[in-house]
Amino acid sequence: MNARTVGPAVAMTAVSMVLTLAVVVMWLGGAMPWPVALVVGLGIDGGWLATLAYERRLAAQGDHSHAVTATGWGFGMLATGVLVAHALGEESPGAWLAVAWLPLAAKLLWMIHGLWERTALTSSALGAIRGIQQEARDEAAVARARLRAEAGTEETRLTAVTQAGARVAKVQARTARTLSRAWSALSDTRDGEDTGRALTCVTRGVTPGVTPAWTLPVWGPVDPVPALEAPALTNDQLDQVVDQIRHSETPALSYREMAVRFRAAGHSASEVRLRAAWKRVAA
Structure with a gap:
């Protein structure tokens, strides 16, 4: 990458110096001896080359001088001015004006090369x-x-x-x-009728005078009721107690609520008798 940036700058600088020297010799050769014109051209190119070398040396040391940079741009503008003045004095100035920008372009290329060097990294x-x-x-x-x-x-x-x-x-x-x-x-x-008759036959000897009613159990929470010892009630007394508990609130209580309150009041009766009394009262 170093050769890619410094090569064009060196080539354009050399071309610019040759053009400047040739123009000075041709321009001043008619007014003074050509060796004197050659010395003037070499002086311009030499000053430009010296300032460029000094600026490159400072850049290699990591330093910079605005005075040296301004001097270098001054020599570049002087060379460009010489080329422009020579072109304006020719009958066909187009060709000379086309190369009059080369000194300034060479200076720009050296500036770009310097910027690359300041940002370049090692391998x-x-x-x-x-x-x-x-x-x-x-x-x-x-x-x-x-x-x-x-x-x-x-x-x-x-x-x-x-x-x-x-x-x-x-x-x-x-x-x-x-x-x-x-x-x-x-x-x-x-x-089923047959099931009811069969169950009645089984329970008739245990609960005489009571027709059993078989109801499916109810899914849900069950409130435990402590067992209480109390005298057995007759059917009429049982019906009276069930009716009184059932209608203790409005609307009338359900069987489950009535049964809980029946046993909580201290009464004692089998589930079959209590449900039979409930049905008699409810009917």
Whole structure:
């Protein structure tokens, strides 16, 4: 890269110096001896070259001088002025005006070369930068791969949980259907006439004078009631107590609420007698 920037600057500087020397010799050759004109041209080129060399030396030391830079630009403008003045004195100034900008262009190229030198890095530094960039790219690729793997794992987990939930829901639905069918069969059995007669025959010897009514159990919370010892009530007394408890509130209490309050009041009766009394009162 150094040769790419310094090569054009050197070439354009050499061309500019040759053109300046030739123009000075041709321009002043008619008014003074040509050796004198040659010395003048070499003086302009020599001053320009000297300031350029000094400026390059300061740049190599990491220093800079505005006076030297201004002097260099002054010599460049002087050479450009000589070329422009010579071109204006010619019958066809186009060709000379076309090359009159070369001294200033050479100065600009040297300035660009100086800027490159101040920002140039060594091969080891460039290698370190490439290594850092490659490491960053590697870390980014690993992070992307990790995120994709985690996303795939999470998707698999969610799929498994969803499938397990669906299986549980299916099992619960089957269980509910089975319980519903069993409950329906039990209800049909209870309501059947043959079942009622069979149960009546079984319980007639235990509870004479009472027609049993068989009711399915109720699902739900059960309030425990402590067992109390109390004298047995007759059917009339039992009906009277049940009716009084049932109508103790408005609207009338349900059987479960009445049964809880019946036993909480200290009364004692079997479930069959209590339910029979409830039906008699409710009827």
